[in-house]
Amino acid sequence: MSSQAITEPFENLHDQILDVVGEEGVVAGAEAMARYLAEERGRYVGRAAFVVRPANTQEVAEVVKLCHAAGVGIVPQGGNTSLVGGSIPFEEGDEIVLSLERLTRIRELDAENFTITVEAGVILQQVQEAAAEADRLFPLSLGAEGSCRIGGNIATNAGGVQVLRYGNMRDLVLGLEVVLPDGRVWDGLRGLRKDNTGYDLKQLFIAAEGTLGVVTAAVLKLYSRPREVVTAFAAVPDPETAVALLSQVRAASGEQVTSFELIPRTILEFATRHLEHCKDPLQQAQPWYLLIELFGGRPDGGLREALEECLMAAYEDGQVLDAAFAETETQRQEFWRLRESLTEAQKFEGGSIKHDVSVPVSAVPAFLREATDKCQELVPDCRPVPFGHLGDGNIHFNVSQPEAMDREAFLGRWEEMNAAVHDIVHRHRGSISAEHGIGRMKLAENARFKSEVELEMMRTLKQAFDPKGIMNRGKVL
Ligand code: FAD
Ligand code: MLT
Ligand code: ZN
Numbered sequence: 001m002s003s004q005a006i007t008e009p010f011e012n013l014h015d016q017i018l019d020v021v022g023e024e025g026v027v028a029g030a031e032a033m034a035r036y037l038a039e040e041r042g043r044y045v046g047r048a049a050f051v052v053r054p055a056n057t058q059e060v061a062e063v064v065k066l067c068h069a070a071g072v073g074i075v076p077q078g079g080n081t082s083l084v085g086g087s088i089p090f091e092e093g094d095e096i097v098l099s100l101e102r103l104t105r106i107r108e109l110d111a112e113n114f115t116i117t118v119e120a121g122v123i124l125q126q127v128q129e130a131a132a133e134a135d136r137l138f139p140l141s142l143g144a145e146g147s148c149r150i151g152g153n154i155a156t157n158a159g160g161v162q163v164l165r166y167g168n169m170r171d172l173v174l175g176l177e178v179v180l181p182d183g184r185v186w187d188g189l190r191g192l193r194k195d196n197t198g199y200d201l202k203q204l205f206i207a208a209e210g211t212l213g214v215v216t217a218a219v220l221k222l223y224s225r226p227r228e229v230v231t232a233f234a235a236v237p238d239p240e241t242a243v244a245l246l247s248q249v250r251a252a253s254g255e256q257v258t259s260f261e262l263i264p265r266t267i268l269e270f271a272t273r274h275l276e277h278c279k280d281p282l283q284q285a286q287p288w289y290l291l292i293e294l295f296g297g298r299p300d301g302g303l304r305e306a307l308e309e310c311l312m313a314a315y316e317d318g319q320v321l322d323a324a325f326a327e328t329e330t331q332r333q334e335f336w337r338l339r340e341s342l343t344e345a346q347k348f349e350g351g352s353i354k355h356d357v358s359v360p361v362s363a364v365p366a367f368l369r370e371a372t373d374k375c376q377e378l379v380p381d382c383r384p385v386p387f388g389h390l391g392d393g394n395i396h397f398n399v400s401q402p403e404a405m406d407r408e409a410f411l412g413r414w415e416e417m418n419a420a421v422h423d424i425v426h427r428h429r430g431s432i433s434a435e436h437g438i439g440r441m442k443l444a445e446n447a448r449f450k451s452e453v454e455l456e457m458m459r460t461l462k463q464a465f466d467p468k469g470i471m472n473r474g475k476v477l
Contacts, residue, residue, distance in 0.1 A: 013067070014026070017063055017096075024055075025102070048093060048095055057103070058185075060216055064183040075089045076155065079144065084442060085441050115191040115221060116136075117217065118130075123147065131225075132225065138222055140160055143160075155437075163394075164391035165256075173206060177217040181465060188202055227296065228299055228303050234311055235290075235321040242390060249292060253306050253310075256295060266383055274348035282323075342385075352399065384398070458476075
């Protein structure tokens with residue numbers, strides 16, 4: 001919280017902003033700023049003139065107004081868990097980071113309207129907990145939920161492990177409060193399921209990754225808390241069988257599948273080898289696994305029996321090789337900790353090249369075969385560990401380096417491998433960013449696949465909202 005290291009062109013802006021937010025609202029100096037300038041894998045490390053931490057919407061608006069007048073770029077930041085470098089400023093150091101971490105009020109919970117109104121800096125897990133206290137469910141759930149913040153979830157249209165049942169963040173937002181790039185505040189905090197009064201403006205800010213404005217608060221949808229939760233860890237011979245089983249479980253449960261996550265043996269071994277809390281839930285090694293979860297509305301409403309019957313029939317047909325049900329909440333959490341540790345587990349096996357892609361669910365097996373062959377052709381002995389949200393057709397096609405290869409040499413193949421995998425995704429009419437966004441990482445690849453007419457519409461929107469180009473510049477577009 002000091003003004004040391006503020007370079008000359010930013011001194012005036014710094015002093016004006018200090019008047020608005022006070023000492024607690026400004027962070028300067030390399031050491032104090034470090035945690036705002038690097039993402040967790042260290043792939044992107046930026047510089048900033050300084051970091052601003054406003055305490056409320058009005059302060060955000062004043063800060064944005066001052067930056068707008070000075071023509072200084074703003075990088076909005078929530079929990080800084082982005083996997084595509086979206087929350088990290090560029091290396092030039094001529095932008096400010098605008099952290100929403102002090103906007104942490106839950107403004108209202110309306111249990112009868114099934115809505116909660118929260119500020120952008122509230123941590124996702126805290127929203128889940130507030131909903132549970134009111135006997136409600138906020139269904140967005142992902143590995144970073146203990147540190148990512150609602151504004152970041154909205155700006156990236158976060159997905160996670162319950163999209164199959166409840167949709168992604170876009171489906172959970174009813175209203176927004178946004179500070180526009182010139183500092184005006186749009187109060188769109190409406191908790192309505194029906195509102196056909198023109199363009200649905202809130203949609204523009206969802207998945208915009210901070211390029212059109214700063215989200216300061218949101219009205220989010222809540223659901224009834226499930227009364228029956230059934231969780232199983234099942235082994236299958238191959239992805240084709242996994243896809244077939246999804247249809248069977250959907251039908252058998254009356255569409256009550258909440259999660260349907262795919263895990264290959266390779267990455268399960270990474271996790272059990274390196275992370276003490278990760279244990280293989282099954283007795284024998286199997287090639288592929290599914291973490292299946294169903295939510296029902298009545299205690300003992302028959303979901304357990306429905307899933308058991310379904311898996312047993314599949315077992316008899318050779319579709320399921322083995323399965324374990326979570327008999328206690330502790331066991332359920334063990335299954336989920338294993339699943340949520342997969343990102344971390346890859347770090348122990350050297351360099352990893354990421355692809356967060358989606359294709360139609362029916363095309364997942366063909367995509368996996370083609371992408372695996374292609375990567376092994378490019379880098380013999382590389383180790384694809386495709387895992388993730390099979391129920392949404394969203395696979396994290398991450399590739400770990402060959403054991404004997406130099407880490408940097410492998411990571412040097414990042415763009416080439418991305419391009420090859422994305423070409424396959426494109427042939428299946430898929431998306432090269434299913435849930436993590438574009439940020440800095442996928443800028444060129446996104447431009448390669450979007451049509452000129454689509455890019456032109458995006459540029460037109462950017463120009464209309466942010467003609468000075470100060471909001472998270474160089475990201476997305
Ligand atoms: P940040 O990283 O701070 O920012 C992300 C982007 O949003 C940036 O472009 C930033 O400028 C912008 N932004 C942030 N706040 C605002 C605001 N208030 N207004 C405008 N723009 C803003 N993602 C998934 O979708 N599904 C997963 O399953 C998933 N699993 C993950 C697991 C792990 C272990 C990790 C580390 C990440 C995972 N992610 C996942 C990625 C990440 O957690 C999400 O993208 C999350 O939504 C980002 O939230 P954040 O608060 O950390 O945002
Ligand atoms: C997850 O689903 O665990 C993350 O989105 C995956 C990742 O780290 O690629
Ligand atoms: Zn994911």
